[in-house]
Amino acid sequence: MNERQRARRPGGRSARVGAEVHRAVTELINERGYGNFTVGEVAARAGVADSSIYRRWGGLETLLTDVALTRLNAQSPMPDTGSLAGDLRTYAAQVAREITGPDGLLLVRLAVALSSNGQQGQQARDDLRAERTRQLQCMLDRARERGEHAPDAFGVLDHILAPMYIRVLFGMELTPDYVDGLVDRLL
């Protein structure tokens, strides 16, 4: 079955379009960086009509944050180990592994690009932050329901995630001891 035949099959077409568009966006980000390509170029590379992208995502900013969230959720899903210390250590280690990898600064780059892209970009950036904060808060709420004393999501952002991001951004190493230390310090 060739690509064309697959694209014509009705079942799962939406999922396939989604995957093709995500792949096209990821390639264009790697080749040109954020802010250096258009919806039309994504559509051409993905083999879909511009209008399909606008209908589904509204615009480039929303599409970019959708790609970022899908990636984050795949690479750093919120863990559920049964204890807050376990959850935070697992989560922090996942994030550390991700941001020290080859595309580690992807989220920082995206935030920078969205921040300087007018009101639509800023809205997309705020939505991205709100979604990840919501997921993090669920993990912390589970701990509270178990009777554990938990910080809020902003505490995790400020004192676990932010130091790791800034250290990677400025070329410093993240050792497992350092990452665990951030979690222990917060708890």
Add this chain to the structure above:
Amino acid sequence: MNERQRARRPGGRSARVGAEVHRAVTELINERGYGNFTVGEVAARAGVADSSIYRRWGGLETLLTDVALTRLNAQSPMPDTGSLAGDLRTYAAQVAREITGPDGLLLVRLAVALSSNGQQGQQARDDLRAERTRQLQCMLDRARERGEHAPDAFGVLDHILAPMYIRVLFGMELTPDYVDGLVDRLL
């Protein structure tokens, strides 16, 4: 005295060239973003020869970090208030004011650009970090010499600077209470 006459005066020529080159770099960053201009374009705009720039700065990466450091030192000089709490609060408030301003993400943008610009870029980024860390450490050493108990420069980076940068990057407000709270928490 016109521009040409001023440029011919021997006294202070080096300082004038420096100022013109810095101005040209700042304009090009604002117009095009990091990584989207060359030494030749800086030279043309500043009205100097390419070779003057290479002789003095070695390359674009070093020039960019020189511009950033000059700006940081002007806008957020290390304070000397006589107490560590006073120094850190003043410093944190300065940084907060700077990064919430119109060019607030300049340092983050520069770090992102340098990080993805090969070994020369990474070296320039590391030098920038080392220089600011050194200045911060001087402030903390003064506190130790007065007999105060001081965190190290990395504690300030991780738990005061990083949260502020990440919050601004993701579009959150920095209130004076929040900024003071970061300092109090670290001390």
